[in-house]
Amino acid sequence: MTLRPESYALNPRLAKADPYTKEWEKGTWSVEFKQPQLQIARSYTPLPPRKDDPPGDLRFLIREETNGEMSRYLARLADRDKVELRGPHTEVExxxxxxxxxxxxxxxxxxxxxxxxxxxxxxxxxxxxxxxxxxxxxxxxxxxxxxxxxxxxxxxxxxxxxxxxxxxxxxxxxxxxxxxxxxxxxxxxxxxxxxxxxxxxxxxxxxxxxxxxxxxxxxxxxxxxxxxxxxxxxxxxxxxxxxxxxxxxxxxxxxxxxxxxxxxxx
Known part of the structure; x- marks a missing residue:
C-alpha cells in the first residue's frame, strides 16, 4: 500500500522535499491508521523510500488477517481513497x-x-x-x-x-x-x-x-x-x-x- 499526502496529490509542486527526512535519519518509527467506522487505530511501520519514489510517499507492507479489523479495512480501500493518519511516532532512536x-x-x-x-x-x-x-x-x-x-x-x-x-x-x-x-x-x-x-x-x-x-x-x-x-x-x-x-x-x-x-x- 502506498499513501501520498493529500496536499501533494492536489498540487505536485508542493512536493519539493520528503517531510519525513529527519525520521529516516533517527531509526524506527511508525504512523497510526484510523478506522473511522469503529474508531480504532493501529500503528504501522513505513517501508524505506525507493530511489524514484515521489517525496512524501509512504509505503507499507500490510497482510490482511481474517480477524484483523484494521487490515481488512485497509484491504478494501480503493485507489485515491482518503486515510486518516496520526504521527509520526519514533519507536527506537x-x-x-x-x-x-x-x-x-x-x-x-x-x-x-x-x-x-x-x-x-x-x-x-x-x-x-x-x-x-x-x-x-x-x-x-x-x-x-x-x-x-x-x-x-x-x-x-x-x-x-x-x-x-x-x-x-x-x-x-x-x-x-x-x-x-x-x-x-x-x-x-x-x-x-x-x-x-x-x-x-x-x-x-x-x-x-x-x-x-x-x-x-x-x-x-x-x-x-x-x-x-x-x-x-x-x-x-x-x-x-x-x-x-x-x-x-x-x-x-x-x-x-x-x-x-x-x-x-x-
Whole structure:
C-alpha cells in the first residue's frame, strides 16, 4: 500500500522535499491508521523510500488477517481513497555509536528491519563508520518471501522475487560488506532457534576490518513481528498507561543470557 499526502496529490509542486527526512535519519518509527467506522487505530511501520519514489510517499507492507479489523479495512480501500493518519511516532532512536545490529524479523516485522538498515547504511552513513547489519526474516510460508535466499549476487535475477526480497537484494549489492540477510521458512523446517541466535551474535572475524572496530560501540538486537514470535524469542511486552513498554527480557534470548547486546522488542 502506498499513501501520498493529500496536499501533494492536489498540487505536485508542493512536493519539493520528503517531510519525513529527519525520521529516516533517527531509526524506527511508525504512523497510526484510523478506522473511522469503529474508531480504532493501529500503528504501522513505513517501508524505506525507493530511489524514484515521489517525496512524501509512504509505503507499507500490510497482510490482511481474517480477524484483523484494521487490515481488512485497509484491504478494501480503493485507489485515491482518503486515510486518516496520526504521527509520526519514533519507536527506537539509533545511537550514533552503533557498530552491530542483529534484527530477528517475523512476517511483517521486516518493515522496521528495513528502516534500521536504511538509516544506518543510507540515511546517515559516514565514511569509515558503516555498521554491520544482519537481518533474519522468518516466515511461515515460502510465498511470503518468494525468491529469498542467503545468496547475494549482482547477477541475481529479479524474476519471481517479491518486492521486499528485491529491495533487500539491491541493498545487499550496494553494501555487500555490511549487510547480510538470511531467510527462514517454517514450512521448509528452518526456524530461528538457540543455535541460530548464538551463531548470529558472534561477530565473524572477517568482518572486523570491513566495518567499525568490534567492541567500540553499541550492539543492538531487535525482535519484531507477531506477538507470538516476539514472546517466544524475547518475552512479552507490557501494556501500561495506554502504552506498550519493553517489559522484562524473557523468552529464548532471556534464557541464553547473551552479553554485550541491547535487546529491543518492536
Amino acid at each position: 539509533l545511537p550514533v555509536d552503533v557498530t552491530d545490529v542483529l534484527f530477528l524479523a517475523g512476517g511483517t516485522g521486516i518493515a522496521p528491519a528495513l528502516q534500521v538498515a536504511h538509516t544506518l547504511l543510507e540515511a546517515r552513513t559516514q565514511a569509515g563508520k558503516i555498521p554491520n547489519v544482519r537481518i533474519v526474516w522468518a516466515n511461515r510460508r515460502r510465498k511470503d518471501c518468494v525468491g529469498g535466499t542467503d545468496l547475494q549476487s549482482k547477477d541475481a535475477t529479479e524474476t519471481g522475487e517479491g518486492a521486499i526480497v528485491q529491495g533487500l537484494r539491491k541493498m545487499q549489492n550496494r553494501y555487500p560488506d555490511n549487510l547480510q540477510v538470511e531467510y527462514f521458512v517454517d514450512e521448509e523446517g528452518k526456524v530461528v532457534d538457540q543455535r541460530t541466535i548464538s551463531r548470529l551474535t558472534q561477530r565473524p572475524a572477517e568482518l572486523t576490518d570491513r566495518a567499525v572496530s568490534a567492541g567500540s560501540g553499541s550492539k543492538l538486537l531487535f525482535v519484531s513481528g507477531p506477538e507470538g514470535f516476539v514472546n517466544f524469542l524475547a518475552g512479552p511486552k507490557k501494556y501500561r498507561g495506554g502504552e506498550h513498554l519493553q517489559g522484562e527480557l524473557g523468552g529464548l534470548i532471556g534464557k541464553m543470557g547473551i552479553r554485550g547486546w541491547e535487546v529491543w522488542k518492536q
